[in-house]
Amino acid sequence: MDDERKVQLSEDEWRQRLSPEEYRVLRQAGTEAPFRGEYTDTKTEGVYRCRACGAELFRSDAKFDSHCGWPSFYQPTENDAVILLEDRSLGTVRTEVRCANCGSHLGHVFEGEGYQVPTDQRWCINSVSLTLEPAKDAQAAPGGGEAAAAGSGQPA
Numbered sequence: 001m002d003d004e005r006k007v008q009l010s011e012d013e014w015r016q017r018l019s020p021e022e023y024r025v026l027r028q029a030g031t032e033a034p035f036r037g038e039y040t041d042t043k044t045e046g047v048y049r050c051r052a053c054g055a056e057l058f059r060s061d062a063k064f065d066s067h068c069g070w071p072s073f074y075q076p077t078e079n080d081a082v083i084l085l086e087d088r089s090l091g092t093v094r095t096e097v098r099c100a101n102c103g104s105h106l107g108h109v110f111e112g113e114g115y116q117v118p119t120d121q122r123w124c125i126n127s128v129s130l131t132l133e134p135a136k137d138a139q140a141a142p143g144g145g146e147a148a149a150a151g152s153g154q155p156a
Helices: 011-017 020-026
Strands: 046-050 056-059 082-087 094-099 105-111 121-125 130-134
Touching: 011 020, 020 105, 056 121, 082 105
Parallel strands: none
Antiparallel strands: 046 056, 046 130, 082 094, 094 105, 105 121
């Protein structure tokens, strides 16, 4: 994975670039507290980018309300925008999501939870791993375009 990344910084350089919380989540694969993230309930139209390197990762039209405590998307912008890795850190097997451009931890992807979305996937992403670039003249949509469903609420 390291050889393919476009952004390669030393850990000291990442510490200088990121806040302590950003570093903990993005570089040490931490998880922010549920229902506290900046983008959990955001309806603003735009592009979600990696907070560490600025790469485009998700678009607002793929975001949905999963009620799990973290921003949820049903697909990334491009298939090569992210890297998927097996994660056995909590005594179970999950699929970790990392930015393909810099290798930063974003969250996890879950399948088969019954959400009414085109991919049957929930890309559960930490808000602190993202920045939102609003679309020109974007306004917060009052609940529009959000898919409804039930799910597991597993952490990012």
